[in-house]
Amino acid sequence: ACPCVSQFQRILRHKSTVSEDEIRTLSHTSSEWWDPKGPFAALHHYNPTRVRYIRSQVTHLKGLDPNVARPFEGLRILDIGCGGGILSESLCRLGAQVTGVDASGVNIEAAEHRRQQQQALHPQLQSLSFVHS
Incomplete structure (x- = not known):
């Protein structure tokens, strides 16, 4: 896990904007996160657009080659509220x-x-971890 997670957890202990109602609502549908026709269909539909935008902005700001398959190689990203x-x-x-x-x-x-x-299909997912906080 990214070392910044522990720092983030310390910050959350002092001030949190987490909504318990939102957590309960999203938790009830957690088994359907990866159903592209389920309650998160809009998120699945929108995801390619936001990934293109993030890719464009990060490669531009970091001076990376946007045309390679894995332009974020070597970068560490913290996705807060990852669902x-x-x-x-x-x-x-x-x-x-x-x-x-x-x-x-x-x-x-x-x-x-x-x-x-x-x-098994995508070995690069070894570089993906999740933290409950």
Whole structure:
């Protein structure tokens, strides 16, 4: 996990914007995070657009080659509020070491379950970890 996670956890102990109602709501649908036709269909639909935007901005700001398959190789990314890990997984596939953090333990379980399922097909997902905080 990214060393900045422990620093983030210390900050959260002092001031948190976490909504317990939102955690409960999203936790009830955690088994459906990876169903592209389920409650998170809009997020799945939107994800390629936000990944393109993030890729464009990061490669521009960091002076990286946007045309290589894994332009984020060597970068570490902290995805706060990762939910089921949809964005985290996409950024990891671009080469980054990604740590997804979420306030819902069941969302983290769903994200980790997905990572374990996909890791045989996508070995780069070894650089993806999730933390319940």
